[in-house]
Amino acid sequence: MKLTCDELDTLLSEFMDGSLTAAQEQAAGEHLATCRQCSAELSQLQGVGELFRLHGRMELSPEARDRIEKAIGLA
Amino acid sequence: MDATSTPIAETPSTASLFREFADGVYTLAYRILGDRHLAEDAVQETFIKVMKSLHTYRGDGPLAGWLYRIGYRETIAIARRRRDQPMDVELLSRELEPSAENVEKSVVERELATRLDKAIGSLTDPLRGAFVLRDIEGLSTTEVATALEISESAVKMRLARAREALRVELQEYLL
Numbered sequence: 001m002k003l004t005c006d007e008l009d010t011l012l013s014e015f016m017d018g019s020l021t022a023a024q025e026q027a028a029g030e031h032l033a034t035c036r037q038c039s040a041e042l043s044q045l046q047g048v049g050e051l052f053r054l055h056g057r058m059e060l061s062p063e064a065r066d067r068i069e070k071a072i073g074l075a
Numbered sequence: 076m077d078a079t080s081t082p083i084a085e086t087p088s089t090a091s092l093f094r095e096f097a098d099g100v101y102t103l104a105y106r107i108l109g110d111r112h113l114a115e116d117a118v119q120e121t122f123i124k125v126m127k128s129l130h131t132y133r134g135d136g137p138l139a140g141w142l143y144r145i146g147y148r149e150t151i152a153i154a155r156r157r158r159d160q161p162m163d164v165e166l167l168s169r170e171l172e173p174s175a176e177n178v179e180k181s182v183v184e185r186e187l188a189t190r191l192d193k194a195i196g197s198l199t200d201p202l203r204g205a206f207v208l209r210d211i212e213g214l215s216t217t218e219v220a221t222a223l224e225i226s227e228s229a230v231k232m233r234l235a236r237a238r239e240a241l242r243v244e245l246q247e248y249l250l
Contacts, residue, residue: 013235019216041242044249048241049210051248055184055191056211058102060118064111065097068119072126074090 001027008038012045089126092142097122099212100146106207107150107200109192117153121146139214140221147204147222154200187248194244198237205233206241 001023003011008031014020015028032039060068069075097118104117124145132141195203201223208219209230216234220227242249 010235013238014231016238017216017231017234019231044242044246045238047249048238048245051187051191051245052195052206052211052241053213055187056102056106056195056207057098058105058114059098060101060115064115064118068097068115068122069093071119072093072122074093074122 003027003031005031005035005038008032008035009041012038012042015042016045016049089122089129092125092129093122096139096142096146100143102211103143103146103204103207104150104153106195106211107203108154109196113153113157114150117146117150120149120153124149136221137215137218140218143208143212143214143218143222144224147208151200190245190248194241197244198240202233202237202240205230206237209234210238 008028011020011024011028015025018025020028032042066075100121101114101118104121105111105114108114108117121142125142128145132138195206198206204223205219208214208222209216214222216227216230219230223230225233
């Protein structure tokens, strides 16, 4: 199975997650090995995840944590 | 002593759930609501519900999915109550500046945080929910599906759309 760039585009997100069928994954891998544009797009999609994993998580402030713990009876 | 005579709030499992998931629920709520105080309210409401319904969790699905489902419902309920006041991304930027956790961050880090806030704020609530749970909180597709009460294929579709929109929005950070 050969994929066009447009066809691969619809599969990139699932390719990242490893949730494609074996045949799809092989076809995606073959396309990516020879297509610089799609390969760059995959890198960017992976970069989005990385950015948010590193900088997107929030933490309750200690004050808010204490207040909520008291409100729900944990403190 | 039977279960009904023991305040659920005192059980270690509730406390451990709070320790493990409070920041995650806060992240989900903040990323959808764009307001720290409302997000804190969502965390509080979520864990009140968790305490009340913990005995109904039968272990027949992922615990994280079960808990985030409550968190997502509470967050969306708050979002609906203030539907007439859509998230203001400029307000988000201003809110970020004076917070204690950001005071010590470098200018570059603050700028990046603001850009990420704006980018994720441009997504619709359903896309944001899927993206936050999968790519920030690290839930599995199955857990996200449980949390959002949608099929796994719908999760995959939302993720693909969210990731692509963010890729376009954040081009300058992804070169």
